[in-house]
Amino acid sequence: MTTDATVGDPVVIDTIHDQLDANGLLPGEHLMDAGYISAELLLTAPSQRGVRVIGPVRPMTRRTVQATGYDKASFSIDWDARRATCPAGAHSRYWTDGLDNNQRSAIRIRFATETCAPCPSRGQGTDSTHYGRQLTVRPQDQDVVLERVRAEQTTEERKAVYAIRSGVEGTSHQAVTAAGTRRTRYAGLRKTALAHILTATAANLLRLDAWWPGQPLAPTRTSHLAALDLAA
Template identity: 40%
Template sequence: MAHVTETCDDDTVNIITDVTTTPATLYDIRALPDIHNRLAQRDLLPDEHLVDGGYTSIVQQDQSAREHGITLVGPVRKKRTRQSRQGNVFDRDAFTIDWERQQVVCPQGKPSREWSTPLSIAPYTRVRFAKEDCGQCPVRSSCTRGDRRQLNFLPKQLYERQAAARAAQQTTPWKANYAMRAGIESTVNEFVNGHGMRQTRYRSQTKTHVQHVLTAIAVNIERVNAELTTPAAERRPRTPTALQNFLDWQRIPRPTSWRTAGKS
């Protein structure tokens, strides 16, 4: 799989700045740190990086900001729990988190009994409520189907970043800004249909990466050449040759192109 990064500034040529080649089975988000490191080595890091949802996570947004000063812009995944899908149950937002005391209070005012961060779900924090509290709760059916309620949530800094990101991506300015990312789809199409990127010519990932890089160079040359080519109306005519001057002196019409002239 080839991960392509290009510039998208207004009124400039979109230049491909990086191509990272990974196994097709690797998740997109796993490739992003390597992409940023490669851009940093060449002093090509962007201030803002528009990425597909497959490259987006709150943890990655925080890491990109801390390590490279990059604002990672991409859709943050919505809640997918049973409580978030049904309107008659209590989702995570219905609970009050006390970060200082490491305790969560449920909608009925009962505090949680356990607060831990298991390695299996890090960096998420897990809290559990007491069985006796949930067992006697009058709204238990609207909260959990088990014997007690359990919640998983990110640390405070990431939790607040997640909430802000989800709210921001619902606004018109965010959507207008993120719409520029759609341009990379035409670049991928250019790679695939114009240069056969999905048909590797070599064996091994290393050699395939060389193919991807050479393809990116070819695309960049095409784009720069198209931008620098002067329109025909602004081109200066070439200096006539001696033969052309002789034909003009003899008032002999000369064809526009000698290649299209008739032969006998």
């Protein structure tokens, strides 16, 4: 599917699934990279389309979590009472339903400043000197799915399943290096889309040319940084 460069990956998934379904090619499992994965997709694809979406969910990367250790899992969330409880036993004061920067449903939970300020564990909860700890979570049904997938993706079974996607990454890399697909040579989406079809055809021919004579697969490339580490 060819789009403007500014269109986000998750936006196109429904259209791609519609096109696959119209051609009788909708898969039972669809392996995607992290850019396409969203909580909504993980929740709706199996129930609405019968497609099991498999892809990495981004871990919690908040700077405070990395520095101190109190991540979202350290907090207990009471969805019915609409409040969170921190590891020290304090309750949140504010619970606000809204949208995140990508216009997706999100809930912002905030602890009062006077609650966090005197806490001996303050440094483990927030690095702000003016505000209490804040959490941003998805609605309950999406949050449950995200936490389940985060746990599953660390297992060897899930890693083995997702390893199949390395073939897709190899194909994408070949299209970039052999045909320069990172940039378009033409103006307009229609011409660019046609160029993408021709590029995909060329990639198939290149692979057939390597397959028929039994050319062995190329080894995984070692980056310059990794090569220096191996040399040391």
